[in-house]
Amino acid sequence: MVSHCYFSTDYTGAREKFKAACTLADISPRSYENPAPGPGGLLLTTEVARFGPVDARKLLILISGVHGIEGLAGSGCQTAFIAQGLCGDLPEGVAVLVVHAINCYGVAHTQYTTEGNVDLNQNFLDFDVELPANPAYEDIHDALCCPELQGPKRDAADAFLDEYRKTNGEPAFLKALQQAGQLLRSTRPTAVNLVWAVERQLQALPAAGGDVQACIQSTFDVAAAIADDEVENCRLIGEHGVELIENLSREKGGEPVNILTHCNAGWLACVDYGTATAPIYRAHERGLPVHVWVDETRPRNQGARMTAWELGQHGVAHTVVADNVGGHLMQHGLVDVVITGSDRTLYTGDVANKIGTYLKALAAHDNDVPFYVALPSSTFDWEHSDGVAQIPIEEREAAEVKTISGLSEGEIRSVLLTPQESPAANFAFDVTPARLVTALITERGICLASEQGVLSLFPERAAI
Numbered sequence: 001m002v003s004h005c006y007f008s009t010d011y012t013g014a015r016e017k018f019k020a021a022c023t024l025a026d027i028s029p030r031s032y033e034n035p036a037p038g039p040g041g042l043l044l045t046t047e048v049a050r051f052g053p054v055d056a057r058k059l060l061i062l063i064s065g066v067h068g069i070e071g072l073a074g075s076g077c078q079t080a081f082i083a084q085g086l087c088g089d090l091p092e093g094v095a096v097l098v099v100h101a102i103n104c105y106g107v108a109h110t111q112y113t114t115e116g117n118v119d120l121n122q123n124f125l126d127f128d129v130e131l132p133a134n135p136a137y138e139d140i141h142d143a144l145c146c147p148e149l150q151g152p153k154r155d156a157a158d159a160f161l162d163e164y165r166k167t168n169g170e171p172a173f174l175k176a177l178q179q180a181g182q183l184l185r186s187t188r189p190t191a192v193n194l195v196w197a198v199e200r201q202l203q204a205l206p207a208a209g210g211d212v213q214a215c216i217q218s219t220f221d222v223a224a225a226i227a228d229d230e231v232e233n234c235r236l237i238g239e240h241g242v243e244l245i246e247n248l249s250r251e252k253g254g255e256p257v258n259i260l261t262h263c264n265a266g267w268l269a270c271v272d273y274g275t276a277t278a279p280i281y282r283a284h285e286r287g288l289p290v291h292v293w294v295d296e297t298r299p300r301n302q303g304a305r306m307t308a309w310e311l312g313q314h315g316v317a318h319t320v321v322a323d324n325v326g327g328h329l330m331q332h333g334l335v336d337v338v339i340t341g342s343d344r345t346l347y348t349g350d351v352a353n354k355i356g357t358y359l360k361a362l363a364a365h366d367n368d369v370p371f372y373v374a375l376p377s378s379t380f381d382w383e384h385s386d387g388v389a390q391i392p393i394e395e396r397e398a399a400e401v402k403t404i405s406g407l408s409e410g411e412i413r414s415v416l417l418t419p420q421e422s423p424a425a426n427f428a429f430d431v432t433p434a435r436l437v438t439a440l441i442t443e444r445g446i447c448l449a450s451e452q453g454v455l456s457l458f459p460e461r462a463a464i
Contacts, residue, residue, distance in 0.1 A: 006083060007076030011038060011101065011108035014075035015047065018100045021082040022049050029100070036115035038108035046104050051087035052095030063099040068106015068113070069389060075100060075107075111389040117427075136176040137183060140164055144180060158213070165211075177205060177215065189392045190352055190429045191343035196378045197226055227271050233376035233443035234273035241279025241339070241374060241441045242286065248336050249288050256289040256317070258336045260326055263295070263354035264302040265341025265374065266310040275374040276341040277310065279441065284316050292318040293329060297354060299400040299426065323356050327363035338364045339441075342375040347461065349434025349449030350387025355427055361436040373432075373449070374441040380454070382461055387431040398424035 006021075008014040022029045027049050034044035062081065064074025078098050081087060087096055101107045105115040143164075146157040165173040181202045188194045204222050208214035248257045259280060266274035273281060283290050292311055297303035304320050311318040321329070329335045338360055344352040351357070351373050364371040384390040401424040405414045418424060437449035447453035455462045 006080040008072055011044070011071075011104065012042065014072055014079075014107070015045070015101065017079050018047060018075055018082075021079045022047075025051070025082050025085075025087060027051065027082075029098075034104050034115065036105050038105070042108060044104040044108055046102055047100040049082070049098045049100070050095060051082075051098070052090050053093070054095075056095035057093045059095050059097055061097045061099065063102050065101040065103045065107045068101075068103040068108075069110050071101050071103065071107035113389075113392070117393060117395075136172065137179040140173075140176050141180075144177075158216070161216075162213075173215075174205060178202060188394070190394045192381055193343075193378050200226060230270055230376060230378070231272045233378075234267075234270050234275055234278050236443040237275055237374050237376065237441050238273055238278030238282035240443075240445050241372070242282040242288075244337065244370075244372065244441075244446075245279055245283040245288060245290065246286075249283075252336070254289065256291045257283070258291050258293065258329075258334055260293040260329065260335045260338045260360065261295065261307065262303065262338075262340045262357050262360055263297045264306040264310075266307055268306050268310060269341070270376075274310075274341070275376065275441075276339045277307070278374065279339060280311075280316060281314060284314065290316060292316060293326070293335060294318050294320045295323050295326065295356065295360075296320060297356065298323055299404075301404070302354070326360050327367075330363050330367040330369050335364075335367075335369050338369060338371045340371075340373055342373050342379050343429055344381050344391060345373065345375055345379055345440065346381045346384050346387050346391075346434075347454045347458075348385045348387075348451045349437055349440070349454065350391070351432045351434075351437060351449070352387060352391045352393075352429050353432065355430050358430040358432045358436075361432040365436050370438040371432075371436060372438055372441055372446075376443055377458065380458075385451075387433065391429075391431055393430070394428040396426045396428050398426055401426045 006017060008017055019029060029047040029049035031045040031047055034046065036044065038044045062078055064078050065071030078100055082098065087098075090096060103114050106113060140161060143157040143160045146154050148154045161173070164176075181198045184198050185195050201219055201222050204218050205215055208218045245257050245259070249255075261276050261280075265276035267277070268274075280290055280292060292307075294308045294311065295303045297307075308318060308320050326335070326338075340351075340353055340357055340360070342351050342353050353373070361371050363369075381391075402418045402422070403414045403416055405412055407413075434449040439446050440449050440454065442457060444457040447457045
């Protein structure tokens with residue numbers, strides 16, 4: 001059997017070849033049925049086969065399909081491993097457990113996530129199992145997160161970090177900082193800007209040579225550079241995006257341009273200017289009459305609490321509306337353009353943003369309202385191509401949906417909205433396909449939401 005014969009183009013073929021290889025090896029794999037069906041109602045199963053002595057002291061586990069869409073490649077490798085007899089040529093005391101298509105739903109449907117929209121490799125945590133210890137980071141957490149930038153507490157923290165380095169060595173100190181960075185990275189599985197910023201910090205640390213003061217100075221310098229870069233990027237987004245508003249203003253004969261936005265993509269989120277708000281602020285500064293429909297953005301209400309406050313501080317006319325009002329406004333010609341920000345945009349144009357963005361894009365598309373996404377280049381994902389299948393969607397605490405917080409008699413209070421016993425799901429983001437996005441507004445200009453369009457502004461990425 002030539003090597004390519006071990007591989008299949010669909011889940012059914014992959015499973016049959018795997019089971020046939022097991023039969024030739026005189027092994028009967030155990031099947032575990034998946035609760036959700038495959039395409040056309042197909043029964044989905046995960047097969048598990050064990051090779052080697054039952055009393056083996058060591059067990060090698062070979063798994064395919066953790067990221068479902070990659071499962072066909074892994075299946076072919078597993079089938080070849082068995083069919084070529086490698087499972088019978090094991091070192092003494094070693095057994096092999098082969099788990100075929102552990103995310104069989106993802107393999108069958110060619111998507112990364114399971115039937116429960118869980119990415120097994122990125123956003124699944126079994127809270128019944130004690131989390132792995134991270135003593136290196138825990139030792140220096142308080143010193144790294146000192147509440148004072150100057151003063152006695154900062155001096156004590158610096159002294160502690162210096163002593164830690166002397167006692168444990170510079171490699172241990174740098175390793176602890178690396179672990180702190182990895183911890184930060186893991187907190188945002190959907191959004192990419194935090195990961196980008198952390199990576200930029202970690203890449204700069206080795207040049208500090210393990211010296212505590214040099215490491216601290218490096219983090220401050222890099223943070224300042226990131227802030228300055230993002231401020232300039234957002235300013236440029238405003239310069240490019242304001243042209244769209246100017247064109248609409250001319251078309252309307254100088255009447256106010258009605259802009260709908262979602263969540264908070266303003267200067268509270270982006271140091272200055274913001275992304276989606278940058279063109280709005282620039283238009284306001286040029287004297288163009290604008291009015292902003294501000295989605296409340298449940299469940300955290302970032303629009304109602306933050307964007308509305310920002311616009312008010314800037315003197316921009318605005319109205320807060322419930323999340324589901326946008327479609328009605330568009331049907332009645334009360335929205336001229338939609339501008340949102342982005343938490344992750346693929347180079348192919350798919351956009352992950354705050355939950356509810358996709359519905360706004362659908363309504364805009366149905367009513368011929370242009371839908372723009374404003375983002376700096378640090379928000380691009382240059383590795384993945386299919387947003388719906390490949391972007392992990394963060395799920396947050398149900399309490400965010402079940403309760404709401406607000407100002408009452410001078411105090412911030414939280415009240416229960418739902419029956420106490422009712423469960424709630426809290427998907428924090430959704431994906432808007434590129435076909436629904438009119439264009440992307442970046443610091444380098446405006447482009448179509450497509451691979452060709454994005455690479456026209458970032459040609460250096462074409463070779464990566």
